[in-house]
Amino acid sequence: MSELGVKDWVKQLVKQDEIDKYLVNGKDFIDEQHIYDTLTNNRKPEKQQVRDIIQKSLRIERLEPEETAALLHVEDPELWEEMVAAGLEVKRKVYDNRIVFFAPLYCSNLCVNNCAYCGFRNENKDEERRILTMDEVRQETEAVISEGHKRMIVVYGEHPRSDADYIAKTIETVYGVKKPARHGMGEIRRVNINAAPMSIADLKKLWNVGIGTYQVFQETYHKATYATVHPTNTLKGNYRWRLYALHRAMEAGIDDVATGALFGLYNWRFEVMGLLQHAIDLERQFGIGPHTISFPRMTPASGSALSIGSNYLVSDADFKKLVTVLRLSVPYTGLIITARENAQLKKELIQVGCTQTDASTRIGIGGYTEAMKELSNLECQNQEIDKQQFILGDTRRLDDVVRELAEMGMITSFCTAGYRCGRTGDKIMGLLKSCTEGKFCKLNAVLTFREYLDDYAFPETKAIGEKLIEQELSQIREAPFFNKGSLLETFEKMYQDIIKGKRDVYI
Ligand code: SF4
Numbered sequence: 001m002s003e004l005g006v007k008d009w010v011k012q013l014v015k016q017d018e019i020d021k022y023l024v025n026g027k028d029f030i031d032e033q034h035i036y037d038t039l040t041n042n043r044k045p046e047k048q049q050v051r052d053i054i055q056k057s058l059r060i061e062r063l064e065p066e067e068t069a070a071l072l073h074v075e076d077p078e079l080w081e082e083m084v085a086a087g088l089e090v091k092r093k094v095y096d097n098r099i100v101f102f103a104p105l106y107c108s109n110l111c112v113n114n115c116a117y118c119g120f121r122n123e124n125k126d127e128e129r130r131i132l133t134m135d136e137v138r139q140e141t142e143a144v145i146s147e148g149h150k151r152m153i154v155v156y157g158e159h160p161r162s163d164a165d166y167i168a169k170t171i172e173t174v175y176g177v178k179k180p181a182r183h184g185m186g187e188i189r190r191v192n193i194n195a196a197p198m199s200i201a202d203l204k205k206l207w208n209v210g211i212g213t214y215q216v217f218q219e220t221y222h223k224a225t226y227a228t229v230h231p232t233n234t235l236k237g238n239y240r241w242r243l244y245a246l247h248r249a250m251e252a253g254i255d256d257v258a259t260g261a262l263f264g265l266y267n268w269r270f271e272v273m274g275l276l277q278h279a280i281d282l283e284r285q286f287g288i289g290p291h292t293i294s295f296p297r298m299t300p301a302s303g304s305a306l307s308i309g310s311n312y313l314v315s316d317a318d319f320k321k322l323v324t325v326l327r328l329s330v331p332y333t334g335l336i337i338t339a340r341e342n343a344q345l346k347k348e349l350i351q352v353g354c355t356q357t358d359a360s361t362r363i364g365i366g367g368y369t370e371a372m373k374e375l376s377n378l379e380c381q382n383q384e385i386d387k388q389q390f391i392l393g394d395t396r397r398l399d400d401v402v403r404e405l406a407e408m409g410m411i412t413s414f415c416t417a418g419y420r421c422g423r424t425g426d427k428i429m430g431l432l433k434s435c436t437e438g439k440f441c442k443l444n445a446v447l448t449f450r451e452y453l454d455d456y457a458f459p460e461t462k463a464i465g466e467k468l469i470e471q472e473l474s475q476i477r478e479a480p481f482f483n484k485g486s487l488l489e490t491f492e493k494m495y496q497d498i499i500k501g502k503r504d505v506y507i
Helices: 003-013 032-041 047-058 065-072 077-095 134-147 164-176 200-208 223-229 239-243 245-251 268-286 316-329 343-352 367-373 398-407 425-433 437-455 459-478 487-499
Strands: 098-108 151-156 178-180 185-187 190-194 257-260 292-294 334-337 356-358 411-413
Touching (some): 047 077, 098 398, 134 178, 134 185, 134 367, 164 200, 239 245, 268 316, 316 334, 334 343
């Protein structure tokens, strides 16, 4: 596409009326002065006040900004320990002991924007540009399926060549791929996307081809910082077009949305407050908040001085605190910790209450196919920074992470049933708030873990996994909830069906 063509495409993309309709008295929901005042007024919370707030989280109620601000300022190590323990308890109540896995698939690094922290930015001439053809999408998907994944998040730069039509085609392509496993065929059952903000009409195109979760990170909620790192003459420079991306998605029928902030651009306490305000505004306007929140930390990116020199880089200790506070503030929202972080920290954060993670991740365009070609390459030692958006902290195979979690007593879930049974949007939020969804998820986690152990697990993982699945089965058989009606009987039959080779059965 010619330079003029790109400019025309950019010009017609933003629909001002699809921003203005969500404003209140011409203002957006990020009131910076209010955030600063709330943080200042709650700088020295009393012990009892913090304990009362913890109790509210344990009742699975979303916290108010004042309560979140108080937690963000706790200094007493004993109280932090109580908060971490409560976070894990909240996670157990809502999500049980399961961790949901996904694999990211980077489809294109063509981008019209110039975000200061990103290797894909338009002005970075070191980056080798590439967009996957549908054949390449198929090959990448086959490689991901071979690891045992069932859920994918497809990632795109913002460019006319990766517009809504291209995205729709890639979603359909991924759903269409089948790859033989030890028993039957492996497949991706849930395609989520991480893409630029779109108009309602474009979002409807994605809804029509079965998009899973639509994920857009605001990066930073602080307007001056946003303007500094996203030049105003670029598409992404429009703060409000991005701020209301998920509102438009809801209106287009995509009731499963996900937000996040890139920690390291501005003060981490401010960003947590911004994420909370985002969740509150979605709840206010549509009755449901985001399904998940992500909190990537800035890591070194090709040609980006900011990515290593920002004044706001977040230490490991503060990172654990912010994840703990998020766990308590939005108890029924999934929290995603990605392979940006190293294996040890990921393990710790899963124990703080994260619910989803990725593994065997490759973020170079065409990275899975290349890794498959180097079969001896169990760990991608040499990440080619000029072909990827940032540096990964954890490049272990899916099987290694599944085994580690099983050793910790956590079950890997490949379940995608909720979405396909219509448990999305306000329905899933209601089930999560009442701690009912976690119970169905436990059953489906066991069913999909059984599939994984039989179809993909390495011997050591299978041995550890068998012990874990036995423990899960005894808990299920003894729990009164599962003994009501015919639920247990249905589950037992499905479990036996899977052992006999049947696939993709769920409750
Ligand atoms: S962060 Fe996204 S929008 Fe910004 S340059 Fe990178 S790929 Fe493009």
